[in-house]
Amino acid sequence: MSQWYPKKGRVIFHVDMNSFYASVEMAYNPKLKGKPLAIAGNPEERKGIIVTSSYEARAKGVRTTMQLWEARRLCPDLTVLRPNFDRYRTASKEMFQMLAAITTCVQPVSIDEGYMDITGTEEHGSPIEIAENLQQQIKNELDLPCSIGIAPNKFLAKMASDMKKPMGITILRKRDIREKLWPLPIEEMYGVGEKTAAKMRAIDIQTIGDLANGDGYQLKQLFGINGERLKNRANGMDERPVDPDAVHEFKSIGSSQTLPTDTVDEDEIRQLMNLLADNVERRMKRKQAMGRSIQIMIRYYDRTTVTRSKKLHDYIDKKEDILYAANELFQKHWNTEPIRLLGITVQDVDEKQNIAKQLDLFTYEKEAEKEKLYTTIDQLTQKYGKNTFKQLQNDTDDELRTSFQKDFLDDYKK
The missing domain is CATH 3.40.1170.60 (MutS, DNA mismatch repair protein, domain I)
Structure with missing residues (x-):
């Protein structure tokens, strides 16, 4: 074996x-x-x-x-x-438990996909046997189809899983990339978005093979360090390990929502900004985190989207601070055209326990004394809403807004 x-x-x-x-x-x-x-x-x-x-x-x-x-x-x-996210989370948890029964080296990246490093699991069979058995187990026990990519690194494994759907199993070795990977259009490469693809086509990079053989200096000039990274990936190089703890890493925490109709109504916009700041504060408290930059996203009626950010003097995690900074950016950058979607994100995020070393100890201890109170209020708010004596009627709407957070992705370990 x-x-x-x-x-x-x-x-x-x-x-x-x-x-x-x-x-x-x-x-x-x-x-x-x-x-x-x-x-x-x-x-x-x-x-x-x-x-x-x-x-x-x-x-x-x-x-x-x-x-x-x-x-x-x-x-x-x-x-x-x-969407019924409770149903999807339950299925996701059961699926990841099946992966974890083969190896402890499992890295969920979203509710419906993840990596696993099966190196050293010969007792379960050959890689293709493990993939076939796993795919069949998920199908038999959950009645759900999946595709599996098998490769020597994460990038090639991701590309391989996309090559045959549904219920596909694809092996992509480095020696196969010239034949299987390079002929694909540049848009099909993982990590290349629509705008990046357009810029690449402008310099006559039409396929992944063109990128693999592209001018490294030119790519770095156009795309910075990401140009070099993408060229390496196109050549089958990716040193990232499968990291079971990666789900706990975060650099930003945000919330966005589409308006029912395009609007220039400042009261409606103000209400939505207030709601978004509330969502961000709640998520930051859940993660015991603070951030030092604020970003807003404005999507207009014609789908034009702008993002603007600002570095702050201090770390923030309170709703009033988030809202103040976001409003300042919004007032500066809104062009008064009808708005379709708004988003607020706190960036440069870190856990409070890490930030504590950089803050004045007395100030931090004062804040820490309030954490039990904050936690209790948050729990009541999440369960009953702002008025703890009146059950909210729109719990499902809150569920829709928070469904794509990754807080639950390590539930399969519990």
């Missing part, structure tokens, strides 16, 4: 659940199987943007981030469901 495992290198899987939310709904209700299905944030309002869709819906042109009205136009018989 040892011949299947390199003496010096690693064997890494990228496990990617196929059309995860839709697949979970089909597993929960088998009558939905084989039908075009979409999950949308809010089917009743324009916020009904497609989160994911089944392969039957995709065949009709339905795509993630598409507005619901457009999806219905393309596919009149589309079934649309609201």
Whole structure:
């Protein structure tokens, strides 16, 4: 069996659940199987943007981030469901527990995908046998399809898992990249977004192979250190380890929300800014963190999006400080055009216990004395809302706003 495992290198899987939310709904209700299905944030309002869709819906042109009205136009018989994140989290937890039964070296990166380093797990079989057994176990026990990429590093494993969906298993070795990876359009490379791809095409980089053989100096001039990194990845180089603790690392904490209709109403904008700052404060307290930069995101009616940030003199974690700094940026950079979406993010974030060393000890201890009170208030607020004697009616809306946070990704260990 040892011949299947390199003496010096690693064997890494990228496990990617196929059309995860839709697949979970089909597993929960088998009558939905084989039908075009979409999950949308809010089917009743324009916020009904497609989160994911089944392969039957995709065949009709339905795509993630598409507005619901457009999806219905393309596919009149589309079934649309609201997200059920408790259901998805339960399925995710069970899936990651299956991965962890093979190796402790598992790194979740989102609710429906993760890496695992299976080096040294010969007792479970060859890499292809492990992948086949794992894929079948997830299918049999959870009724969910997944694709698995097998490679010597994380980048190649991620690219491999995308090559065959659904229910695919793809091996991508470094010796295969010239044939399997390089012919792909540059847009299909993980880490290359729409804007980066456009800039690359402007310098005649059309494929991943073109990038692999591109001028390193030119790439660094255009894209900074990321240009060098992308060129290395295109050549199959990626030294990042699979890190089970990476889920606990964070550099920013934010919240964004789409408005029901495009607006220039300052009262409506003020209310939303207030809500976003409240969300950010709650998440920062949950993580016992503070940050030293603030960023706002404004998306206009024509989908034009601007982000502006500012370095602060002090670390912040309180709603009033977050809101003050965000409003200052907003007033400076809003061009008065109708707004579709707003976001507030605190950046340069670190845990309070790390920041404490940099703060005046007396000030920090005073704040620390209040933490039990803050924690209790937060718990009551999360459970009952601002008025602790009146149950909130829109709990599901809060769930939608916080669903993409990664706080729960290590639940499979519990």
